Structure formats: C-alpha cells, structure tokens
Amino acid sequence: MDLTYSDADQAFRTEIRTWLEDHLASADWAGLKGLGGPGKDHEAVEERLAWNQHLAAHGWTCVGWPVEHGGRGLSLWQQVVFHEECARAHAPHGVNHLGEALLGPTLMAYGTAEQQARFLPPIREVTELWAQGYSEPDAGSDLANVQTRARLDDGGAEVGGEWVLDGQKVWTSNAHFSQWMFVVARTEPGSQRHRGLSFLLVPIDQPGVEVRPIEQLTGGSEFNEVFLTGARTGADLVVGEPGQGWAVAMALLGFERGVSTLAQTVDYARELDTVVARARANGSYDDLVLRDRLATLKVELSVIRAQGLRGLSSAEPGADSVFKLVWAGWHRRLGEAAMEVAGHDGLLTRSADGSAYDLDDHQRLFLFSRADTIYGGSDEVQKNILAERVLGLPREPRP
Template identity: 75%
Template structure:
C-alpha cells in the first residue's frame, strides 16, 4: 500500500473534513466527544440518530464493497476517513461490532441469503449487534466455550429446523442495547477445543435470553452477562459450516484489528494533549520526570501509528495475515500498554485531585482523566489479553512450542 498522500487523497480528506464541519452543528454539535470506551452510556439514543444520519449520506461501512452497500474505499482512504472522523471529535459510533466485525465476516463467510438479510440493516444502523464470545470459564481461551446448541425440528409441515442454545456469555459489550448477537457455541456432542464449534446469529429479544448489565467503576454498564436458556434461532443462521465455526470466529478477530483502530491513535493524541494541558495548568510540567514521561508518550504514539500503517500495508500486500499474523498482535500489545500508561501518567499529573470525585446525586462523577485511568486498566485484557497476544507471536510467528496445558 502506498502511504504517500497524493492530490486525490488530500481532496478526499478535505471532503470529509468539510462534511463533518457542516453537519456537526445545530442539534448534533452537543454530541461532540460523547461515547467511546467507558462512556458508552452517554447519549446513546442521540448518537444512534447521528449514526443513521451518517448512513443516509453514505458514511457508514465505508470500506465495504459497493455491491454490499458500502462505499468501496481503498485502505488508505479508509484510514483518512477514520482519522478525520476522530479529529473532528464526532461522537463514537453505536454499532462498531456490526459494521466493523460482523459485516466483513458475513461478506467473507456468509451465504447470499444471510448477506441480503443482515448487511443492509447494518449499513442503515437499523439493527445493532453484540459479540457472544467470552464465558466465565473461557475468556481469552475462546476454544474452551461451553455454551451449547443443538439443531431441532420446528415441527412445522415445511420441515424447518432451529438451533436451541443453552449457556452463558460474559463481558458482552452493549448487549443491553443490541438486537442481535453473534454467538460461538459448541454444536457437536463430545467435541473439544477448536472442533465442533459453530458461529450462530441469535436474536436477543426473546424469552430464552436474559441480559444482566455489569456495573463498572467508570459508571454505566457497557458490559453484560447474557444467559441463554432454550433460546432459539433459525437453522440457516449459522455462518460457515456447522461444527467449523472456529475459522469464522478467527476471521472475525482479524477484522477487529482493522483500519478503524487507526482512528484510536487520533483520540489517544487528544487525550495526551489534555493531560499535557493539565500539567501546564497545575505546574506539574515543571517536574522533569513528568515532562520526560509526557515526551516519551508523544514519541511512542507516533511510532505506534507508523507501525499500524506498516502493518496494514503488509496485510494489504499479502505479507501478513489479518487473522493469524503477528502485525495485529503487536499493534494490540503496543496501543494497550501505551494507553494504560497514559492513564497512570494522567493520575500522576492530577496529583491529589485525582483521588477526589464530584458528588452527583446517588453516584459519583468522574472527570475525563479519572475515567481514562480506570477504564484503561482493562485495555490489556479485552480484545485479546496481552498473554494471548504474546502466545500468538511466540507460536505462530516465532515457531516456539505451544504453552503446556495442565
């Protein structure tokens, strides 16, 4: 991928910047900066309306092929879009899991019928999705899932079939606000590890599904427990072949390390700037240790962005695998550790003020830096823990022996 920004790319960047400047006004102006990790509870309905406004103007699913309702942007144009979106401080999206993860997965692995049923709804932001991967005994060890599904006859004259699902998922982001969930379940009796798993599409609004929000330190309940007790979904809503869902699940995780993550680095830069501004305001910038740590963070962030661009170029050029190669794991390790460190430095800069919260009714009200510190503690765990990323690099890239299992 050519990372040199030419005249056409600069014109495209200007187009996006102008459109966002024109539209993030009036009723939408108040949404600037709202949402995102640890803040998903903020103005959800209003952000949903904004996302549908984006869809009406063709600014959702920008990297999808045009035949599936996307804009068909090149990889570099997608980078430009996500960077400008983040730079404008536009509100966080409400359907990242549908647009960035499930949509590309259905394009790669889904049947034409599944694509026709679900992709238009994702593009238009009419149906929101959650991810049913982690379980109490299978967090980062996805192959250990115990949720089970069996195919049964509906008893109708047409001979229809349904999947009946029993089990529990946990840390299910935004399940309480979602319409559907893609679920990895064990569908072959007696199977173990990667074998016998299927990738199912399950409606959440049914009697067999209970969603219990998990209250977080940052306020709100972005994560949830989801209980399936005889939950049902149509027999044809399995992506890929039954029993071979592991490959589909891994393909989806490859999309998780996609181009949209580059927008994160713009948001990270804004957070760093706010910490620097606070250090100047309270005088902690005069401490040479603080000043050195802030300078390190700025340099490291520039390196992380450069590496992310290089990694995307490798994937685009076929020199690395988005699902199983090392580039995505290195990027996840780098940004997660960097962001957690930024939260720690933010508390050092805040000093004693970082220990105090503003009372607000029955709950406490965190400032941006306190929320950054608390939520970033999870960065090295969710989306694939540091330990899992290091195992991927050791086993798949360096060819080292697999970690022994007790």
C-alpha cells in the same frame, strides 16, 4: 513502505472534513461531540444512534465495504483518512462497530447470499445493532473452552427447524441495546476445544435471552452477562458449516483490528493533550521527570501510528498482535501519567450535589485503560501468538 497520501486521498480528506464540519455545526449534532467511546459507551446512546443513521442516510457508513454490498468501496488509505477525520472532528462514537467492522465482513466472506441480503442492509442503515457472544466465565482468553451448547430441533420452526441454545456469555459489549448477537456455541456433543463449534446469529429480544448489565468502575455498564435458556434461532442462521465455527470466529477477530482501531490514535493524541494542559495548569509540568515522561508518550504515539499503518499496508504475520500490544500498553501508561499529573485530585470523586459517584475524564481514562491489556485479546495471548505462530517457538503447555 510509502506512508504518504496521494492527491486523491488528500482530496477525499478535504471532502469528508468539510462534510463533518458542516453537519456537526448543526444544532442537532453539535452537543454530541466526543460522546461515547471506550469507557463511555453508556453516553447518549439514542442520540448517537440517530447520528449514525444520519451518516448512513448520506452514505457514510460501511465506507470500506464493496460497492456490491452497499459500501463505498474506499481504498485502505481512504478508510484510514475517513476514521481519522471522524476522530479529529470529535464526532460522536458509533454504536454499531461490531456489526459494521466485524460481522459484516464475516458475512461477506462466509455467509450465504440469503444471510447477506437479510443482515447487511440493516447493518449499513444502522437499524439493527449487534453484540458479540464469545467470552464465557471459563472461556475468555481461552475461547476454545466454550461450553454454551446448541442443538438442532427439526420441528421447532415452520421450515428447516431451529437451533436451541443453553449457556452463559459474559463481557458482552452493548448487548443491553442490541437486537442481535453472533454466538459461538458447541453444536457437536462430546466435542472438545475448537472442534464441534458453530457460529450462530441469535435474536436477543426473545424469552430465552436474559441480559444483565455489569456495572463498571467507570460508572457505565458497557459490558453484560447474557444467559441463554432455551433461546432459539433459525436453522439457516449458522454462518459457515455447522461444526466449523472456529474458522469463522477466528476470521471475524482478524477484522477486529482494522483501520477504525488505527484511528483511535487520534483520540489518544487528544487525551494526551488534555493531560499536558492539566500539567501546565497545576504546575506539575515543572517537574522535569514528569515532563520527560509526557514527551516520551508523545513520541511513542507517533511510532505506534506508524506501526499500525505498516501493519495494514504490508500484512506482516503477527502485525495485528504487535499493534494491540503496543497501543494497549501505551494507553495504560497514559492513564497512569494522568493520575500523576492530577495528584491528590485524582483520588477524589464528586458530583454537582456532592452525593453521587462521578469521575472526571482523567479518572475515567485511568480506570478504563486498566482493561486495555485484557479485552480484545489479552497481552498474554498476543505474546503467545507471536512466539508460536510468528517466531516458531515451542507451544506453551496446555491443560
């Protein structure tokens, strides 16, 4: 496997690095550097949306999409370069990852020409934001246990009828500022498990949808509960065939761990550097055991990046599951090391006037990283995938 970049890739790196340096130096955007991201999605949402629309106006969204769908058609390595340079420039984090990286490619693969024409341009232009309606109170890691139901009301719309949805979704990222949600719902009465599910596109701003933010330990409310009570969407807004939504839902998850996820190792390296700097400043770096622990984290991160590149370039079975396991576990260990470095200060919260609950960056890192091994596919699920689908071991007993 050749992990080197071609001259053309390096030239592209120079192009995007120069563009980011020039534009992030502007007074309009300089104050947004580093805002957003896991555990901090509540930060400067409107300002980050404006930055994303600025990127779109200059052709820097959906860079990996095919040219015929409005993207730049960049190669895999150029996409890696793009996301790495955004991370290195400390650009504000995006607000439409679910639309650009997950739903967009899914619509290209499974959507109708009409669906592509309706939804891809607003995703590319960042004028419509998307949330993911998968998990439920009893269907998290076990997604096939979805109980949200949708029935077709033939008389509910002027043309073709409408789907009427009832149920509850939970851990719905960014639903509180999104306009649309893609929903996995059971559309065949009496069906069980992965059979009889459909993949629907549902507008959030309607009377039948209630969004309740879930306050997290980090102080934000990135996740939400979403209640669907007679919510409606057009009969033509089912992606793929009705009842065959499981295949569409799984295909979407396959897009989840792409090049943008790999680029988060740049952010992780920056976080590690801040932990090391704090250790040097407060003297804990003199502890040889702790110093060895920090050095191990640095070496491991280099290996994780190589593993991610290898998985992207070779499409080995189970590579995305391996990558999820290793980066999630590493990030949790970084959070634990950060608290060890912080010492007693890591136990304290403070604010300017001493009254509010406020976290420093390392406290937030520790608390949010506890969820890394759960969201986006828990460790247990990833290990089962590798055991059963890659190694061919017997299936774990199902209820």
